[in-house]
Amino acid sequence: MPPHPSLETIRPPRFIGGLRELADDYDVILCDVWGVVHNGVIQYEKATDALRRFREKGGSVVLITNAPRPRWRVVAMLDRLKVSHDTYDGAVSSGDVTVSLIRERGDLPLAYIGPQGDMEIFSEAETQLGHKLKFVGIEQAAYVVCVGLEAAERETPADYETRLRLLRRHDAEFICANPDIVVEHGDRLVYCAGALAEAYEALGGRVVQAGKPHAEIYRRALALAASARGAATDSSRVLAIGDSAHTDIKGAQAQGLATLFVTSGIHRAELHEEAGNGPLNAAAFHQFVENLGFKPTAVATELAW
CATH class of the missing domain: 3.40.50.1000 (HAD superfamily/HAD-like)
Structure with missing residues (x-):
């Protein structure tokens, strides 16, 4: 008999307008950096505002990145892009x-x-x-x-x-x-x-x-979140946010975590009209998810409150 399909496989993704629609369901966010918080040149102010508001409600945010450098270098780059330290509790990197x-x-x-x-x-x-x-x-x-x-x-x-x-x-x-x-x-x-x-x-x-979608970086991120909160958080209360289906979303789901997929990152040209500069193309998105073979818990065009 084939294994029972997971709920993530059965349920269609939930399209949301902002993180506020999910915030009460989670205590910890593991958030990708490049493509969600910034693009290497500028910070995404809507994203940093959303993370800050989540923390103000009592949540914890750990940045989890495939940057191949130590976390202090990641933080230094965030500082250069003027990402405030009240946006996150800590960071863990593939470096x-x-x-x-x-x-x-x-x-x-x-x-x-x-x-x-x-x-x-x-x-x-x-x-x-x-x-x-x-x-x-x-x-x-x-x-x-x-x-x-x-x-x-x-x-x-x-x-x-x-x-x-x-x-x-x-x-x-x-x-x-x-x-x-x-x-x-x-x-x-x-x-x-x-x-x-x-x-x-x-x-x-x-x-x-060394990094996402593999387990070790998630173990470290969750340990950092536990340290920030003073106690471990049940995995059902952890939300992973990212723009890469194959690393951010697949990796988090393999760890049993809920996921929020941001479509305007590296998959923008595939999923949005007008060569990536227009609205989400619903038909392209559904074909994209079908080809993946797994579904994110929720979907947003960008991270915003």
């Missing part, structure tokens, strides 16, 4: 999880793929380990840590095929510090580390994902 994965591998030689300005996770790992990491070339590495593409605004995964094949030749492990495939930067989409991880898996390579 934090990546540091733990590096520590677990001790003295194994590693290689790095990503921008030179995004190497704080290694400094953090070295501080926690108490010694320097052993960086080597792709040909000698036991594993590689990928933070992203070196020049994401002009590169694609095809530019990395030679390096990925060299890694695969000696079965090096690939740690993906950001499982997102693409992310918004202003009004553009750029490739992330997840796109290279996907390409490496296609070659038969071993990949370890």
Whole structure:
């Protein structure tokens, strides 16, 4: 007999005009950052206002992001975008999880793929380990840590095929510090580390994902929420908000959490009329959800109160 379908599979998503329609049902929000709170250039003031109002009602907000850098760097970026600290209780990043994965591998030689300005996770790992990491070339590495593409605004995964094949030749492990495939930067989409991880898996390579949709980052976020509240929260009272169906929504639902899907993020061009600048296209949305094979609990075009 097939397993009984979950309620999320049976119930159609609830379309809402604002977070206020759901706020009384939840004590904790786990909110994605890039694509929901900001787009890398500006903060979304409606979103930060909604999170602030939720906290004013007694709720707790933990930002949960696939940013491949330590949480302090995430907070520093939020500060630059003038996101007030009264918007959230804390943050957890895939960079934090990546540091733990590096520590677990001790003295194994590693290689790095990503921008030179995004190497704080290694400094953090070295501080926690108490010694320097052993960086080597792709040909000698036991594993590689990928933070992203070196020049994401002009590169694609095809530019990395030679390096990925060299890694695969000696079965090096690939740690993906950001499982997102693409992310918004202003009004553009750029490739992330997840796109290279996907390409490496296609070659038969071993990949370890550090962030959403995988369980560890949710465990850390819920622990942070419990610390902020002084007690753990029943999972039925936790709402996860995100704009990526494959990381934010799928990942949270795998942890038994309710979800709010924001359609104007990375899926905007697929789901909204006028090349992403118009209203939600209902037919496109329903086809999109059918193709996913799972449904969010609720849907909003943007995060607002």
